[in-house]
Amino acid sequence: AQSVTQLGSHVSVSEGALVLLRCNYSSSVPPYLFWYVQYPNQGLQLLLKYTSAATLVKGINGFEAEFKKSETSFHLTKPSAHMSDAAEYFCAVKKAAGNKLTFGGGTRVLVKP
């Protein structure tokens, strides 16, 4: 079975500092990979997804993620944190066959002024 590990359930960053959220997956073949963001009491919004084209994927709100097959990782970064980035972030993986998305446990980001 696939699994997704997000290192750190909580991350605190200063406004203007780098945001780095880690995601590792277990899969025997390169899957499709997604990052979603969730604001309090809301649904999930897609930030970006990897579908085997470019390994560096750019998303909305200045976020990007790099797929590294050798490390089975898909870490999310943003060069400069903004107060509006305070939210919970979820990494998810999907096999080519089937509909199932497998989610990591989420990382809550706190942005300090």
Next chain:
Amino acid sequence: DGGITQSPKYLFRKEGQNVTLSCEQNLNHDAMYWYRQDPGQGLRLIYYSQIVNDFQKGDIAEGYSVSREKKESFPLTVTSAQKNPTAFYLCASSDLLQGGSETQYFGPGTRLLVL
């Protein structure tokens, strides 16, 4: 505006009661999904449907039931057999793409609380 709507936003259940959560989409998506979200556990798949009048169990289907009578609607019933129903429930929908690269889009969620 195209999107996914869920109602109600908050729902209270009494002991032994069945409750139904509504999910409607106007994105013309073939597939619809129900997830349960608990703090620190990410999202877990309850049921999904790829076509009208057909659906499959996900990882935690016990105590839940669904129907798919119309393409745009996928209601979830939380039955009295679900002993710990307090959670945030999210509905999603997607196209079905050859190669499997489709994106799931999520509704705003329903928070279910037990009285």
